Amino acid sequence: MKKIVYMDNAATTPVRAEVLAGMLPYFGNDFANPASKYRFASKPYAELDEARVKVASAIGAAGADEIYFTGSGTESDNWAIRGAAFANINKGKHIITTAFEHHAVLETCKNLESHGFEVTYLLPDKNGRINPADVESAIRADTTVISVIFVNNELGVIQPIEEIGRIARSRGVIFHTDAVQAVAHIPVDVVGCNIDLLSLSAHKFYGPKGVAALYIRKGVKIEPIIFGGMQEGNKRAGTHNTPGIIGLGLAIEYGLAEMEAEAERLNKLRSKLVTGIMQGIPFAKLNGSENRAPGVVNISFRFIESESILNLLDFKGICASSGSACNSDSLEASHVLLAIGMSHEEANGTVRFSLGRYNTESDVDYVLEALPPIIEKLRNMSPLYDDFLRGKK
Ligand SMILES: *Cc1c(COP(=O)(O)O)cnc(C)c1O
Numbered sequence: 555m556k557k558i559v560y561m562d563n564a565a566t567t568p569v570r571a572e573v574l575a576g577m578l579p580y581f582g583n584d585f586a587n588p589a590s591k592y593r594f595a596s597k598p599y600a601e602l603d604e605a606r607v608k609v610a611s612a613i614g615a616a617g618a619d620e621i622y623f624t625g626s627g628t629e630s631d632n633w634a635i636r637g638a639a640f641a642n643i644n645k646g647k648h649i650i651t652t653a654f655e656h657h658a659v660l661e662t663c664k665n666l667e668s669h670g671f672e673v674t675y676l677l678p679d680k681n682g683r684i685n686p687a688d689v690e691s692a693i694r695a696d697t698t699v700i701s702v703i704f705v706n707n708e709l710g711v712i713q714p715i716e717e718i719g720r721i722a723r724s725r726g727v728i729f730h731t732d733a734v735q736a737v738a739h740i741p742v743d744v745v746g747c748n749i750d751l752l753s754l755s756a757h758k759f760y761g762p763k764g765v766a767a768l769y770i771r772k773g774v775k776i777e778p779i780i781f782g783g784m785q786e787g788n789k790r791a792g793t794h795n796t797p798g799i800i801g802l803g804l805a806i807e808y809g810l811a812e813m814e815a816e817a818e819r820l821n822k823l824r825s826k827l828v829t830g831i832m833q834g835i836p837f838a839k840l841n842g843s844e845n846r847a848p849g850v851v852n853i854s855f856r857f858i859e860s861e862s863i864l865n866l867l868d869f870k871g872i873c874a875s876s877g878s879a880c881n882s883d884s885l886e887a888s889h890v891l892l893a894i895g896m897s898h899e900e901a902n903g904t905v906r907f908s909l910g911r912y913n914t915e916s917d918v919d920y921v922l923e924a925l926p927p928i929i930e931k932l933r934n935m936s937p938l939y940d941d942f943l944r945g946k947k
Contacts, residue, residue, distance in 0.1 A: 556871055557871045557920075558871045558873065559871055559872045559873065560873045560910070561872065561873060561908060561921065562874055562875050563849060563909060563910030563911075564708075564710075564850055565875055565908070566757045566763065567758060567759065568912065569757075569760060569761060569762050569805075570805065570808060573760060573801050573804045574801070576801065577797040577798070577801040577804075578797070580598060580796045580797040580800055581797050584597050585598075587793060587796075588601075588602050588794050589784070589785060589794070598796045601800050601803075602623075602794060602796065602799055604803060605623075605799050605800055605804075606623075606803075607803075608803040608804075608806055608807045609754070609802065609803060609806055611810075612737065612738065612742070612807070612809075613733075613742045613752060613754070613769060614742065614743035615744050615771075616771075616772065617772065619772070619787070620769055620770055620772055621768075622767060622768045622786045622790050623794065623799050624766045624790060625792070626764060626766050627658065627754065629766065629779075630754070630766050630767065630768040631656065631659050631701075631730075632662045633778075633780075634730040634751040634753060635651075635659060635662045635663065635730060636662055636665075636666065636777075637777045637778065638699045638728045639698060639699055641775040641777045642698040642699070643698075645698050646694070647671045647672060647696060647698070648671070648672045648673075648674070648694050648696045649674070649697070649698065649699045649701070650673075650674045650689060650692045650693065650727075652676045652677070652678060652702055652703065653678070654682070654703070654706055654709075654890040655703050656707055658732070660889070663675075676688050678711075678893055679894070680894050681842060681894070682842040682890075683711055683843055683845070684702055684713050684714065686718050689702070689718050689722075690725075693727060697725075697727050699727065699730060700722045700729050700730070701730040701732065702729075702732075703731065704731045704732060704733035704734075704742070704752075705736040705739070705740065706735070706842075706890060707735045707890075708888060708891070708906055709841055710846040710847045710849070710850025710851075710852065711842045711843050712846060712847060713731075715731055715749070716746065716747045728751065729748060729749055729750045729751070730750065730751035731749055733752050734755045734758050735758060735850075737758075737809075738758075738810060738813060739758075739759065739809075739849075740813075740817070740847050741813075749769070749771070750770075751770055751774065751776070753766065753767075753768055754767050756798070756801060756802035756805055759805050759809045760805050760808070760809065760910075761801050761804070761805030761806070762798050762801040764798060765795050765799055770789075778790060778791070780792060816911055818848075820909050820910075820911075821848050821849075823909050823913060823915060823917075827922065828851055828853075830918070831851075831925065834922065834925070834926045835926050835929050837855065837856040838854065838855050838856075838929075839853065839854045840852070840853055848909075849908055849910060850906065850907075850908045850909075851906065851907040852904060854891075854896070854900050854901070855904075855905065856900065856942075857933050857936045857938040857942060858929065858932040858938075858939070859903060860876035860904055860905050861876065863903075863928060863929065863932065864876055864905065866928040866931070866932070867905075867921075867925070872921055874905050874906060874907045876905060888901055899938070907921070
């Protein structure tokens with residue numbers, strides 16, 4: 555295969571070699587079901603507990619028994635919001651979230667609306683930040699859940715989670731945060747931030763896909779959404795994904811150990827990429843405030859479509875993504891970019907590069923060499939650009 559420059563680490567990351575090595579025995583000799591009582595199952599069982607301790611310590615949880623393993627970040631988000639909404643239905647049916655959540659949160663909220671819940675979708679400002687005062691004024695007597703993303707996955711912008719947590723706690727409302735893009739990338743402290751429920755997912759920090767966790771603060775009422783077994787304290791049924799959970803534990807431990815140094819390295823690479831693009835390409839705009847998780851670059855290129863940019867980047871072996879949640883048949887503009895007030899035209903020309911631990915300076919150089927001619931070529935074929943030039947003349 556020819557050269558691949560992978561700059562889509564916000565979509566997923568590769569499993570680190572050490573993590574894979576740590577998982578392998580549990581596909582093989584140590585395959586026992588950790589729920590079994592014989593001694594042959596005691597090693598997988600002990601490792602499961604070990605992983606729980608690692609996750610708890612990485613997010614500052616008071617106890618390992620507050621960590622529940624799930625099958626995806628999506629499941630954790632579904633469980634947190636749905637489970638808390640139904641468990642607290644006697645208090646009310648009002649939920650507060652934002653317009654630029656991940657679809658796992660947005661679609662859960664939409665589904666709850668069809669069950670008679672009312673949802674307030676707060677708008678971020680143009681820099682991609684939710685104002686805590688807006689959260690405060692949206693709270694009503696019947697509000698049961700507030701869900702605000704920790705780090706937005708398209709923009710990389712860090713939200714004022716500590717302030718929102720303080721407000722939620724003082725008003726007696728359950729606070730969930732989708733921290734899938736935050737954990738093992740920036741410091742996360744569930745106790746200090748008054749977080750009641752927190753979602754994280756292994757494959758966003760060099761762990762395996764299909765394994766994740768939900769932090770449930772002790773005392774928070776939440777109903778299960780998956781039934782059929784006694785696993786996870788009778789709260790989340792299904793045979794444990796033992797190798798996956800062990801991989802999650804290792805990945806979060808390695809991630810935390812190198813977090814600071816890696817953030818510094820990625821911020822340097824990111825600056826180089828941003829500076830290079832802004833200097834080398836006219837009519838480019840960097841989106842989102844500078845209070846951000848390391849590595850994420852979201853840039854709009856006027857007059858052209860991100861689909862075409864990504865295709866031409868792909869020919870060069872460069873993997874990036876559009877801001878939009880396009881699938882093959884819909885070309886809808888990203889709800890995140892629209893939420894920060896961008897026009898459809900501008901949103902449609904947006905590309906996200908997300909750097910990760912396997913990117914090097916030479917990757918950045920490669921992109922900086924490949925991108926300007928791609929943008930120029932597409933603009934030369936763009937009727938919008940032609941109109942713009944004529945208008946200028
Ligand atoms: C990736 C992601 C999810 C979904 O996690 P999966 O494990 O892929 O289901 C949820 N929220 C955010 C912010 C994400 O980036």
